[in-house]
Each structure stands twice: as structure tokens, then as C-alpha cells.
Amino acid sequence: MPTREQMERNRFIRPYAHRVLRSELWRFTRRSVPRGVALGIAAGIIIPLGQIFVAAMLALPFRANVPVAAALTFITNPITTPFVWWFANWLGTVLLRMDEVTQVAPFSAAMQQTEFDKFLEWLTGETLVTAFGLVALASVCSAVSYLVSAWAWRWWIGRKRLRAMRLRRERLERARHAHAHVHAEAEAEL
Template sequence: MARGGPVARATGWARRHVPTRDSIEANRFLRPVSHRILAPSLWRFTRRSVPRGVALGLFTGILFPLAHMPLAALTALPVRANVPVAVGTTLLHNPLTTVPLFWSAYEIGHWVLRLDRDVPGAPIASNVAANASWLHWLVSHGGPATIVGLVILAIGLSVAGYGVTSLVWRLRIARKWRARAHRGGATRTI
């Protein structure tokens, strides 16, 4: 029987499996770029790096369904985004959210491309109905709409994530300043 609750077990697992700074510096494959990976600015939680990390994580998590965590970590380096936040935000795309995300992407892409409207020549919808195979539908209708929708969702959610994170960060700092000013004013009156 394991000791402690689920939080204690998860913390213990993370301590055993998450690489340390020394192990990253000692890794022969990472040694040439370890100075860049271990730059302190990439691991600090600042008002600039956290929103960048959120936006980058949302973008890579939505647009690249496979290997989005390593991709987010690698792309965080040149844009100076917070690496843990970028990697953690990619978890928006998980097995529970994949179906609603792809369905939303298809609907948005379908609306943007207006695939069911008449185009010069034969309409796309009648071509799909005439060639009623699933693969033909996927190539001519479903695939392009989903890809366009994923790009729009990735860009839109990244911009929204950046804005919301910046706003929350600003409100949190403002609250701290007000509390500090209130405490300072209370000690002066005594």
C-alpha cells in the first residue's frame, strides 16, 4: 500500500522523473544547447514570459496534435516564452477535448470556406453526393475545412489566451499593490 495521498504520490513521481538542471547539463545530446535551454529567463514567471507561454502552448497544442509538448518547448526558446507554461498549456488538447476541438474546427472551416454554396461550375456538395465515398468526402470537404478551422482556432485562442493572461497578471499585480498601500497606510496611522 502506497503512503500518502494522490498529491504526495504525484509529487514523488515528479521528483524521480523530472530532469534536474545538473542532469540536463550532463546530457551529451543537450550539452551543445544546454546554455540556451537553461537560460533563467525561460523559467521565470514574469508578466511578459507567461502570456507568451500561454499563447505558444495554445497554438502548438491545437495546431500540432502529435508531439505538441516538445514542439512547444523548442519554440519557446526563440520567442523567450516561459517553458513550463508553454508545455503545460498544450494540455488543452487531450483525449477529452480532441473530439470537440476537431468538430469546432470543422464547423468553423466549413463556415469560412462556405463549402455548401454554389461555386462556378459544379458545386462541391453535389460532387460529394455523386461520389459518395468517405475518402473523397475527406479529401474534398472534411480535410480542408478542418485544417482551416484548426488554424483559425489556434490563432484565435492564442490571441485570447495572451490577452486574458496579461489582464489577469495585471489585475493580480494591481491587487497586490493596493494591499501593500493599504497595509502601509494602516501602519502609518497607528
């Protein structure tokens, strides 16, 4: 995981450093962390090269946490990439086969009209079937990871608050008990 100082020295990020290194993009908040998780996973799955750079740049308009987005691009690495591409190819084949069966064929028609198929192939460097599968996989994984990380964040904060309330209650009880003990001793002396 690159540090903030290393990112300042990176020649690709240096022109954008004043934006990427804003402090609010580096804080861990309940909104920025799930956004960073979703962006990092999407960039990690879809983008074949320069994933960290793309995730950091996407974090700007979405106000996502830059370190989280950059770290989660490592979801794809030399070990996991072949499995991700195999699954994306399988998923793309299934989705496009279902698209052919329907009379409207919304995926194929939309991609041919907008030339989205060429863009997908250029973006991912893969064939249309695999590229379509990568985008579908990234969309689902990003949405699920956003929801899971938002829920996990709330759960973690809730536990911290409950623990703090319990400790405050225990301190208050000890103080009451000590005060009652001192009061009882004072009455006993009288």
C-alpha cells in the same frame, strides 16, 4: 508538468538544453507568461504529437515562459480533442464556404499558390478543412488567451500592490498612534 531537471534528462531536449533551460525562460514575468499561454494553446491545438517539445522550442525565439507554454499544451487531451477537431472541422467548413462565395477567394487562391494547403495537412495530419479550422481556431484562441492572461497578470499585480500599500499605511498609522500615545504619557508625567 515536467520539472526543469526532467527536461534536462529528456533525450529530445538534451541537444537544446542550454537554450531551453536558460533562467529567463523559466521566470514568471508580465511579458513571458502571456507569451507562454499563447504559444502553449497554439501548439496544443495545431500540433497533434510532440506538443510539449514544440511549445518549448517556440518559447525560445519568443522569450516565452517554458513551463507555462508546456502546461497549456494540455488544453487538448483525449477528452477535449474530439470536440476541438469537430469544432475545427465546422469552422474550416464555414470559412472555406464563405471563401468560395467571394469573387476573389483569398484563402483558396493563397493556399494553392503557396501550397500552404499541403503544409497544413502535413502539419496537422488532418484534411484541409479541419487543418484550416485548426489554424483559425488556434490563432483566435491564442490571441484571446494572450490578452486575457496579460490583463489577469496586471490585475493580480495591481491587487498585490494595493494590498501592500494598505498594509504599509496601516503600519504607519499604528506607529503614529503608538508614538502619539507615548508622547501623551510623557507629557502627563511632566
